[in-house]
Amino acid sequence: MRWTEPLRGAGVAAMAGAIVLLALVFLGAAPEKHLTVYSIAANYSLPLVQREGRDYVGLLELLEPLGKVNARADGVRWRLRYYREEVDFQAGKSRCRLQGRDTDFPGKFLLENDRGLVPVSSLAVLLPKILGGPVTLHEESERLFVGSISIHFTASLSADNPPRLVFNFTGPVNPGVSTEPGSLRLAFTRDPVVSPASPTLTFGSKAIPSATFSEGNGIAVVVVNSTVPVMASFSNDRRTISITQTSGAVAQNAAPATAAGTTPAVPTAPATPAANNASNASRRYFAVVDASHGGDDHGETLSTTLLEKDVTVVLARSLRQELESRGITTLVLRDSDANLSVDQRAVFANADHAAIYIAVHAASHGPGVRIYTAMLPYGDDDHGPFRSWTTAQRGALPFSQTAASAVSAELQKRQISVRMLAAPLRPLNNLTGAAIGLEVAPSGADLTQLTAPDYQQLVTSAVATAIAAVHDQLGGAP
Amino acid sequence: MRVAPEIPRQFLISLAVLVVALAGMSMYAWRMRKAVVGTPAAANDTRPLAPPVAGPTERVVLFVAHDEDGSLRGESAQIPMPSGRQQRAEELLRALLSIYLDKSSPHPLGAGAEVRSVFLVDPGVAVIDLNSAFADTHRSGVLVEELTIASLIHTVSVNTPDIMKVRILVDGKERDTLAGHADLSSFYEVSAVNQLAVQLQAAQ
Numbered sequence: 253m254r255w256t257e258p259l260r261g262a263g264v265a266a267m268a269g270a271i272v273l274l275a276l277v278f279l280g281a282a283p284e285k286h287l288t289v290y291s292i293a294a295n296y297s298l299p300l301v302q303r304e305g306r307d308y309v310g311l312l313e314l315l316e317p318l319g320k321v322n323a324r325a326d327g328v329r330w331r332l333r334y335y336r337e338e339v340d341f342q343a344g345k346s347r348c349r350l351q352g353r354d355t356d357f358p359g360k361f362l363l364e365n366d367r368g369l370v371p372v373s374s375l376a377v378l379l380p381k382i383l384g385g386p387v388t389l390h391e392e393s394e395r396l397f398v399g400s401i402s403i404h405f406t407a408s409l410s411a412d413n414p415p416r417l418v419f420n421f422t423g424p425v426n427p428g429v430s431t432e433p434g435s436l437r438l439a440f441t442r443d444p445v446v447s448p449a450s451p452t453l454t455f456g457s458k459a460i461p462s463a464t465f466s467e468g469n470g471i472a473v474v475v476v477n478s479t480v481p482v483m484a485s486f487s488n489d490r491r492t493i494s495i496t497q498t499s500g501a502v503a504q505n506a507a508p509a510t511a512a513g514t515t516p517a518v519p520t521a522p523a524t525p526a527a528n529n530a531s532n533a534s535r536r537y538f539a540v541v542d543a544s545h546g547g548d549d550h551g552e553t554l555s556t557t558l559l560e561k562d563v564t565v566v567l568a569r570s571l572r573q574e575l576e577s578r579g580i581t582t583l584v585l586r587d588s589d590a591n592l593s594v595d596q597r598a599v600f601a602n603a604d605h606a607a608i609y610i611a612v613h614a615a616s617h618g619p620g621v622r623i624y625t626a627m628l629p630y631g632d633d634d635h636g637p638f639r640s641w642t643t644a645q646r647g648a649l650p651f652s653q654t655a656a657s658a659v660s661a662e663l664q665k666r667q668i669s670v671r672m673l674a675a676p677l678r679p680l681n682n683l684t685g686a687a688i689g690l691e692v693a694p695s696g697a698d699l700t701q702l703t704a705p706d707y708q709q710l711v712t713s714a715v716a717t718a719i720a721a722v723h724d725q726l727g728g729a730p
Numbered sequence: 731m732r733v734a735p736e737i738p739r740q741f742l743i744s745l746a747v748l749v750v751a752l753a754g755m756s757m758y759a760w761r762m763r764k765a766v767v768g769t770p771a772a773a774n775d776t777r778p779l780a781p782p783v784a785g786p787t788e789r790v791v792l793f794v795a796h797d798e799d800g801s802l803r804g805e806s807a808q809i810p811m812p813s814g815r816q817q818r819a820e821e822l823l824r825a826l827l828s829i830y831l832d833k834s835s836p837h838p839l840g841a842g843a844e845v846r847s848v849f850l851v852d853p854g855v856a857v858i859d860l861n862s863a864f865a866d867t868h869r870s871g872v873l874v875e876e877l878t879i880a881s882l883i884h885t886v887s888v889n890t891p892d893i894m895k896v897r898i899l900v901d902g903k904e905r906d907t908l909a910g911h912a913d914l915s916s917f918y919e920v921s922a923v924n925q926l927a928v929q930l931q932a933a934q
Contacts, residue, residue, distance in 0.1 A: 551870060551910055552869075552870040552871050552910070553870070560870070613871075613872055613911070615871045615872065615873065615874075616871070617797065617871065617874070624872060627922050627926055628919065628922060629913070629916035629917055629918060629919060629922075630894070630916065630917035630918065630919040630922075631916065642916050672929075673873075673876070673926070673929050673930070674922070674925065674926050674929065675872055675876050675912075675926075676876065676912050676913040676918065677872055677876075677912070677913065678913045678915070681913075689872065691871070691872045
């Protein structure tokens with residue numbers, strides 16, 4: 253056949269059609285989903301695959317950066333070994349053999365070409381047992397936090413003129429900064445930054461009225477809304493980001509202020525560090541707030557629709573916000589619906605040398621707030637440098653009582669009914685620093701008060717004020 | 731012709747006595763069997779045993795939890811008390827539970843809650859063994875669980891001298907918590923519980 257004009261035209265048309273079709277396919281395709289993993293060992297992203305309407309991830313690939321792991325397929329069985337921990341999976345089953353016991357998890361285990369795939373939602377169940385520590389999964393946003401790795405932040409508007417918005421982070425951060433008219437965007441692709449108590453922060457300023465936190469597809473984003481051009485500058489070893497209004501001259505010289513697109517942020521001379529008077533160099537957080545219960549442990553069933561474990565998380569986040577706004581670095585031990593044993597909670601708080609540990613409980617019967625310090629069990633004495641686990645709190649009990657008294661006084665000032673008691677409540681007796689438990693109940697018979705933000709804030713702000721007031725008296729806790 | 735030898739008379743008498751004895755034992759065994767068959771109904775009854783109605787009574791102090799104000803109140807009671815130290819401790823707790831299981835209970839426990847036994851081991855150790863219904867139906871909460879623990883231990887220790895530490899088991903086994911909060915994994919120091927009881931009595 254000869255290459256005639258009509259044929260050439262048809263060929264060109266067919267090729268153009270194919271290119272358009274390919275372009276449509278690529279442009280229309282959903283972006284590849286990723287799971288971002290944050291850990292002390294490494295921060296990394298893994299591709300997710302869709303199976304049976306769920307997001308799946310390769311378990312071996314997930315664990316490889318975290319430690320010594322291997323896996324072996326044998327027919328429909330798949331055996332994974334992480335250090336000494338062995339897990340037996342079976343293709344198509346939603347149960348595995350772990351720590352010598354059957355463990356159920358959401359979704360089914362899949363075996364594809366000897367590659368073991370587990371649903372992302374199952375990681376909250378499986379990983380704490382395999383890794384032997386707390387794991388927090390933000391399933392909706394595909395972010396996984398292994399250990400106490402989260403970076404929290406506070407935002408406050410300074411009284412300078414023009415006003416300056418200051419973000420204080422509990423660890424160094426390195427976000428991508430981009431601006432567009434009306435907003436400045438900080439994108440945290442490799443930093444385990446987590447949400448403040450409320451995702452929307454308002455500042456009562458015309459120039460910088462608000463900021464919002466969001467997370468999705470493995471990335472956390474803070475968007476600062478502004479009515480004027482603003483720029484970001486870093487200080488305090490990249491733990492502080494200041495958002496300032498650009499002057500006309502600065503606006504011309506500082507590309508980040510007005511240029512669209514991602515630009516590197518501008519480090520400046522270190523500013524005064526955020527208030528953190530923790531004397532112990534190994535201390536990462538001054539306060540550890542523990543949302544009690546979680547996972548399979550519901551705590552008290554407060555009503556047909558309200559579980560204690562859900563209320564404690566909200567209260568703990570609110571308390572963190574209140575403490576950090578007073579310059580007290582705070583870690584929320586359980587920031588999701590994870591299983592965490594009382595021993596694990598004590599180990600993390602002790603390892604951090606936190607000056608104070610606050611366990612948060614909720615109760616249907618009030619009135620008000622009950623504050624507990626440890627009632628020590630009958631236990632062995634310490635042996636030389638080794639402390640008895642069951643009575644580890646003994647030396648720090650005076651600090652705990654100081655904190656409890658201060659919290660009690662502050663709650664009374666705010667007309668909240670309060671009671672101080674000793675209690676056989678673990679892990680208070682296992683903590684080596686000051687440790688108190690709070691049991692928050694409604695002030696009357698109305699149980700909905702427990703979920704009311706104003707009541708929660710009334711309680712948590714009182715607790716935070718009291719802790720800030722005795723801050724220096726707790727620092728000496730062992 | 732051969733004549734069959736005659737059966738000795740004494741042999742016949744012995745045989746008759748044996749047959750009568752066998753019949754008597756059969757009847758006795760039949761009656762015993764009926765009695766045993768009737769027993770399980772009583773064993774499955776999970777209601778607490780009432781204190782014995784017979785025997786000498788004694789005035790004791792029971793420390794009763796009150797949910798309305800979260801207090802522990804000493805209440806005098808006249809109850810029949812056996813002479814054995816261990817049995818006395820059991821009767822004390824059964825009397826206490828009969829208050830908690832009453833319709834007008836100031837601190838309700840779940841149906842079937844029972845103290846299985848109390849063991850006193852020298853020197854100064856008491857072990858209170860609760861049944862699973864006690865723990866499984868107990869309400870969850872720091873204060874409500876603490877009130878129960880303090881009530882049990884303080885009642886036993888005040889009325890039984892020389893007890894220094896108390897362990898609480900459920901169905902004879904160790905358990906982490908009573909209902910999610912109060913620790914059951916260790917021995918309670920009686921002096922610490924006494925201090926707690928003072929705090930709880932101050933709430934009145």
